[in-house]
Amino acid sequence: MKSPLPIRILKAILIVLISLSILFPLAWMAIAGFKGKTEVLRDPFQFFPDVWRWQNYADIAADPQFVRAILITFIGALAFTALALVVNSMAAYAFARLEFTGKRLWWIYFIIPMFVPAMAILLTSFQVVTALGMLDTLAVLIIPGAASAAQMFFLRQFYLNFPVAVEEAALIDGASRFQIFLRVFLPQSIAPFVVMGMGSYLAYWNAYVWPVLTITNPDLTQIMQFLGNFRSDRGNDWGLLMAGSTLAALPTILLVLIFQRYIVNGVRIAGMK
């Protein structure tokens, strides 16, 4: 069913307007990165730089601390995502497919953390990681947040809907429950893993408060921590700061673009019955 022409034009205009207003702040940030110190906040106001100069981007990309922060955050985010998926998907499978003693009670224990706000345990978690000697190591960023009740809950919903027949066939063939998890369930889990993995990756990449509390070693500074420090130390150099922010946001935007198909369907899986 095709709509009449005027309506289609109206929709096209709306699409452009909505997209522009959503993406404008990001475009504004990237454009400011091209402006020199004197023109970035000039009166009279102007949209575009006099000359498109790459200097800010080149400067920030040549800052060894910035590059280091990007790399170390990337490595940490990958490790965090992998650990989270392994730990949470195993528990999700057990709760979806296995029968064991005390399952109902364990379920309550595993789901309670979903309702504990981070702030309520911020101080005592800090004391725990201090006592464990984890301060100023990558482990303090990777391990404490890996177990996620929400992620486990989501994966369990997904596994609950798996056809039982395949599993029974494998059982008759003498496969163990764990083998079934590895060979039957995991290969089918790409879509929810991408959605959940993105969530983990973004949470790690964008984290600020926890790294600020636990990391003081400049070699381990995380990217958002770097940006926060940059703003307090050199906050008036807006062009450079905007260039740095653009480069720090770029990897996450690329991730969304690469996996857009999964995200859009992911919400459907998430909303699955």
Place this chain on the structure above:
Amino acid sequence: MSTTDMALPGPLLQQEVPIAPTGRRRRRRNPPTAKHLRSNVTAYLMIAPMGILLAIFVIWPLIYAVYLSLFKINFYKPAEFVGLQFYLYVLQSEKFWKSIGVGLYYVVLTVPAGLVISLLVASFIKTLSKKAAGWMKTTVYIPAAISTVVASVLFVFIYQDQGFANWFLGLVNLGPVNWLNDPSLALPAIAVPGIWLGFGVTTLIMLAGLLDIPDSYYESAELDGANWFQRTWFITIPLLKNVSLYLLVTGVVAAIQMLDLPLIMTNGGPVDATTTPNLFIFNSFRDGTPYATSFSLTAALLLFVVLGTISAVIFRLINSDKAVDG
């Protein structure tokens, strides 16, 4: 727990997962299994890693926090049991209530606006062709991937005296305004990036809810001569009730916990106008004196009891309900 992207910064990096209640719950529990199919050893081995991590980094800190809130810590003397005294102090503290007020104001500024925008955008996306809808869905999701730090820095830039926001006001002969230094404007100014970061995920969940409403309902309403507003009011909104309720509650719970934006944009100022409850608690933590520590710990626990109960109740309701199909 909640859906909006106002991700808890938190120690536990808990990512926010969109678990929208868009449908009927498939089954309450697994079908009864014969004894010989029980697999205790495998099951315990599979839940152990997560269970241990939760014990060390969530359950223990929680128990320990409750314990600490009942004692007065002193550097020179052994800790003294004071019972619920700190809870009383918190409940009598003017600054605490003021921060709750700021938090509620932030909720009022962000949540209803976010829901309305999401509903409008989602309804619009629903009418689009597949290709255009794909583009719009990706576009609305992009801000959700942006960190609160980047958004904070970016909007501070936009709110500069010669920045974009004042230029925009100038177009209609208003301003310039000192956005982040005016106590009456600072929180609304912070709410804008708050909405921007959060509405994408809300829109996608809302859209999933909309797509679950059978087309036939609209068709028969149209045959009966219902116009767009009547269809929205009598079909869409009632059938989106559960999704909206879910988004409303998770949105409120997430918004009242906002920490990063005011922390980076204003650090609570001017004159505490943007000190949200979590920023109030966080600043007391940083204070470092034993009294401030116990005080803020107790405040955090009080919030946890209220917010945790609300989320748990709504979670229970939605997971036991027949959801939207009704």
